[in-house]
Amino acid sequence: MANILLVEDDTTFAQMLTFFVEKHGHKVQSAQRIKDAFKLQQQHTYQLILLDYRLPDGTGLDLLTQIRETGSAIPVIIMTSFNDVRTAIRAIRSGASEYITKPVNPDELLMVMNEALADKKPADTKSDTKHPQFIRGNSPYADKLHEYINLVAPTDMAVLVQGESGTGKEYVARMIHQNSKRADKPFIAIDCGALSRDLAASELFGHAKGAFTGAAADKKGLFESADDGTLFMDEIGNLSYDVQVKLLRALQEKVIQPLGSNRTIPVNVRIIAATNDDLLNSISADSFRQDLYHRVNEFKIQLSPLRERGNELDNFIRHFIQLSNAELGRQVQNISPEAMEVLHRYDWPGNLRELKNVIKRMVLLTTGETAGAAALPDEMLWSTPPDQTPIAASPESDLKARNEVNEKALIQKTLQQVKYNKSKAAKLLNIDRKTLYSKMERYGL
Numbered sequence: 001m002a003n004i005l006l007v008e009d010d011t012t013f014a015q016m017l018t019f020f021v022e023k024h025g026h027k028v029q030s031a032q033r034i035k036d037a038f039k040l041q042q043q044h045t046y047q048l049i050l051l052d053y054r055l056p057d058g059t060g061l062d063l064l065t066q067i068r069e070t071g072s073a074i075p076v077i078i079m080t081s082f083n084d085v086r087t088a089i090r091a092i093r094s095g096a097s098e099y100i101t102k103p104v105n106p107d108e109l110l111m112v113m114n115e116a117l118a119d120k121k122p123a124d125t126k127s128d129t130k131h132p133q134f135i136r137g138n139s140p141y142a143d144k145l146h147e148y149i150n151l152v153a154p155t156d157m158a159v160l161v162q163g164e165s166g167t168g169k170e171y172v173a174r175m176i177h178q179n180s181k182r183a184d185k186p187f188i189a190i191d192c193g194a195l196s197r198d199l200a201a202s203e204l205f206g207h208a209k210g211a212f213t214g215a216a217a218d219k220k221g222l223f224e225s226a227d228d229g230t231l232f233m234d235e236i237g238n239l240s241y242d243v244q245v246k247l248l249r250a251l252q253e254k255v256i257q258p259l260g261s262n263r264t265i266p267v268n269v270r271i272i273a274a275t276n277d278d279l280l281n282s283i284s285a286d287s288f289r290q291d292l293y294h295r296v297n298e299f300k301i302q303l304s305p306l307r308e309r310g311n312e313l314d315n316f317i318r319h320f321i322q323l324s325n326a327e328l329g330r331q332v333q334n335i336s337p338e339a340m341e342v343l344h345r346y347d348w349p350g351n352l353r354e355l356k357n358v359i360k361r362m363v364l365l366t367t368g369e370t371a372g373a374a375a376l377p378d379e380m381l382w383s384t385p386p387d388q389t390p391i392a393a394s395p396e397s398d399l400k401a402r403n404e405v406n407e408k409a410l411i412q413k414t415l416q417q418v419k420y421n422k423s424k425a426a427k428l429l430n431i432d433r434k435t436l437y438s439k440m441e442r443y444g445l
């Protein structure tokens with residue numbers, strides 16, 4: 001049994017969720033606002049937080065940041081509407097364990113919760129790259145990528161891997177390490193986006209006992225732990241200016257100085273940095289140092305988003321089906337043509353991570369051999385309406401079509417007004433939730 005904090009402002013949904021989760025043997029306490037949730041989290045011990053993304057006094061990301069700033073590593077699952085998937089994926093980089101899209105599928109929620117409670121990272125890049133959970137890909141894009149990896153790996157050059165969230169930047173970093181002279185030395189991955197501002201320097205360079213309140217003993221930093229190996233600095237653009245100065249010194253002089261200590265320690269660390277953003281913009285905005293940029297960008301690898309990788313999508317779909325079959329004990333062999341069409345039309349803002357999650361969900365919900373469109377997240381169907389929209393094609397004089405246009409606009413406006421809370425939207429529109437869902441589906445909202 002786990003104590004779970006549920007942060008959700010849609011009271012009907014919160015009640016349903018509480019009932020479901022308690023039925024599975026857990027205890028739930030809930031809050032509707034960030035302020036109250038943070039207070040509860042400070043006062044009680046929870047093993048998991050289920051966190052809605054849109055809340056009346058901010059976003060789930062704000063609460064997540066506050067919680068991480070306290071040094072808490074509690075697993076947090078973000079629940080989000082499909083429209084917010086892009087941001088939810090960023091939340092993963094800020095320390096969320098996983099995200100799940102609304103309307104929440106109970107089986108999927110249970111699976112994600114159990115994984116988070118068992119601290120079992122969703123089969124991720126944290127393990128050995130030789131593990132068959134990764135595929136090389138079979139396309140001109142994959143060939144070029146691996147040519148770059150093989151060229152740069154044996155050198156000691158600092159590599160900057162740039163690409164959207166979930167495109168495989170950490171995978172590339174691990175491949176470079178595995179193919180380098182440092183392969184049998186440590187590979188340490190650090191998410192600079194999740195480092196608290198105050199503790200970042202101490203995490204990276206260590207500290208001496210008494211360096212600041214709470215520094216009860218000497219602490220070794222990640223640079224020292226990665227000595228002779230590779231340090232993967234994800235989201236490097238998030239480092240504060242002070243820490244950038246210290247990092248530059250460590251890279252130039254190959255020594256580090258723990259906080260509060262006079263001692264300098266020689267280190268031999270290869271840096272692989274990753275970023276979602278174009279760091280040149282951050283340089284123009286004075287939030288990233290140009291000299292540091294040149295230091296970490298001795299060789300750049302740019303990863304393309306999944307939507308631009310052509311037939312790679314099919315390879316990854318097949319691969320993730322096999323992975324999920326093995327993990328969930330299913331026998332899915334193929335995907336129905338309609339579902340395949342949706343997968344092809346969708347633009348994958350969360351790239352491989354999102355695809356992996358969607359396929360895992362489909363496999364979980366499929367007991368036979370063919371996964372159909374019904375196993376896709378509902379909102380994925382709505383977000384990719386078929387190309388031919390009869391409403392737009394109808395002549396001006398067609399009264400039915402005109403009414404539909406008005407109805408669509410009203411539903412859209414109401415949804416935006418209530419931040420996509422469908423219970424509230426249905427109430428305002430004076431229709432039931434089911435009708436709202438079917439109209440949203442019809443209008444591709």
Ligand SMILES: Nc1ncnc2c1ncn2[C@@H]1O[C@H](COP(=O)(O)OP(=O)(O)OP(=O)(O)O)[C@@H](O)[C@H]1O
Binds near residue numbers: 125
């Ligand atoms: N070549 C691959 N084969 C199979 N799975 C892959 C491959 N590359 C990445 N993945 C999967 O895609 C997901 C995202 O990969 P990864 O963490 O490397 O992306 P990222 O770009 O570093 O993400 P972020 O920007 O969020 O840090 C992971 O679950 C990983 O297992």
